[in-house]
Amino acid sequence: MNIRTICLAILAHGEASGYDLKKHWEEGPFHHLGGASFGSIYPALARMEKDGLIRSREEVQPGKPARRVYSLTETGYQAFIDEMSALPEPDDFRSHFGVITLCARHLTRDTLARALDERVRQQKAEISKLTPIAEIEKDRPVGWLIEWGLAIMATEVAFIEKNRARLEAFAGTAGPGDELSICCLPDMPAVKQQSTAAE
Amino acid sequence: MNIRTICLAILAHGEASGYDLKKHWEEGPFHHLGGASFGSIYPALARMEKDGLIRSREEVQPGKPARRVYSLTETGYQAFIDEMSALPEPDDFRSHFGVITLCARHLTRDTLARALDERVRQQKAEISKLTPIAEIEKDRPVGWLIEWGLAIMATEVAFIEKNRARLEAFAGTAGPGDELSICCLPDMPAVKQQSTAAE
DNA sequence: TTTCGCCTATATCGGTTCGATATATACCGG
DNA sequence: CCGGTATATATCGAACCGATATAGGCGAAA
Structure with a gap:
């Protein structure tokens, strides 16, 4: 689009x-x-x-x-x-926050905690801003879309607040030299091989 | 980013x-x-x-x-x-689906229903694909991120299934000539004026 | 057996989009 | 009278996307 x-x-x-x-x-x-x-x-x-x-x-x-x-x-x-x-295309989505969480091992606990705090703060601010508008617009399509967004943002905030300790536990467990595979998908042999066969 | x-x-x-x-x-x-x-x-x-x-x-x-x-x-x-x-930047997000819902008034009920069906189908397919991976990766940051995504997608599917009738009710209530204001934000006088002062 | 499609791998091209900046006028407050 | 803000259009370079070109090796089907 x-x-x-x-x-x-x-x-x-x-x-x-x-x-x-x-x-x-x-x-x-x-x-x-x-x-x-x-x-x-x-x-x-x-x-x-x-x-x-x-x-x-x-x-x-x-x-x-x-x-x-x-x-x-x-x-x-x-x-x-x-x-x-036309059938809806998948969303285009690019998230700095997502990349930060993927790299949690390379960050200090404080840095990671600050990123999570900031994310929660951003989402809560957006929720506060949009909640009254959802009420005003509830009889128009835009109201429906705002409620959709609010539901998603509320879920995200709840998820982070409930699970943040688990992510923070990864902090500081990797450094410059380490070659940790990011993931191990069945369709991605190259990644595994590469991280185990290095050197 | x-x-x-x-x-x-x-x-x-x-x-x-x-x-x-x-x-x-x-x-x-x-x-x-x-x-x-x-x-x-x-x-x-x-x-x-x-x-x-x-x-x-x-x-x-x-x-x-x-x-x-x-x-x-x-x-x-x-x-x-x-x-x-660095503090996480807000996500970049572009959604064809979102634009379609905003324009619900201009679409037929069938077209809109098809878009909602397709969206639910896409999200459910993604959930099915990622759920087993979340289990495999649960001891790495990527597992945390996938759970985050799964929580959001599940919320979205539930929201659409619960509220779709409300959106479908807007279908067909606008045509080529109509000038409907999209929204009425307090900071957006131009939009209101424009749609009421047309001609 | 040879041809076709697929995988690995790099590179480039045209067109789209971003972010910043330039330009100009008008209004309002200090 | 000066600076800041709002309205309004336009342009530039850099970044980015999607498609395509190139090329050798592979396995399977014709």
Whole structure:
């Protein structure tokens, strides 16, 4: 799922300028579903207009810079429906926290504890921010999605608080020279061989 | 968190070729923490070697192409420790499924139901695949991380199965012309104004 | 037996995206 | 009057993705 798809999805809910789209991403429900920068948005809009998916008009406003406001064409709305009707692709997910936990053996207990504290703090802050919004939005799809996110974040916080001691016990059990295999999946002989056959 | 960081993390667990790194991503625990392609890995390795974070040696193998095997230098191990010791950044997350749910009003009930079915199917398949591995790996950090993921996926499946009717009820309540505001966050006046002040 | 597909392995190319920065105007507070 | 913030568009280099090229060895099917 690329920037173009999300632009279509936002524009399907109303016309918007490039600046509006960025605001949606930073402050609205799309924030948690993937970021976007001006460096992506403006070229994407230009491409989509060239492809006939959107049209634009200049809007002069008193006291503010002029806006270029985009809206979907019929072709664009159809493209939007097509992309939303396709079977959902697996999520793209990249987690610094996850990598830190995988490398627990190489960290000090304090460092690891600080990472876990920070993660719990982040998730709790997000839960506090979103809980009242879920209530306000409960009669719209966005409310459903926020509840989905809240359920997941609550599970994560509970999991960490219950199991953190088990992870912290790994801290400091590896150093620069050690070659520990990360895992031992049945389909990954290369990893095992490599860590046992080293030298 | 960029490709370089994950390469450092994998290499901290043992030397590897570019091909090995790709295998780790496709089949190992890093798979769920962010993908990488050859088009990223090889340039990243070249950059890291130039920066003195890794060193390499040619390994000739009978019956197979020669491998270029990379390992961390002391500088590289320190860079790895530094990046793992930093406070965890928020996850990068992009979800086609999430966007589909947000656009529920524009979809038919059947299309939406199919998306929900597919999501549940995907998550259940992943749970089935990972559950036995969690048992095998329970004495390593990767086991902890897999349990973390399993807890989250189980929550998601339960949430969807319990609440799907509420989302499906939104299906078909919007069409091409409608300008429905997506949400009504206190910090997002532009969205409300735009959808009510259209025309 | 030879041909086809698969595995190992590295490399590159075009296009997309990110993050930072540039530019310009307007408004408000100190 | 100056600096900070908000609105608004645009661009640049670096990073990254997905596909493709290349090439030898392997085993199985035709």
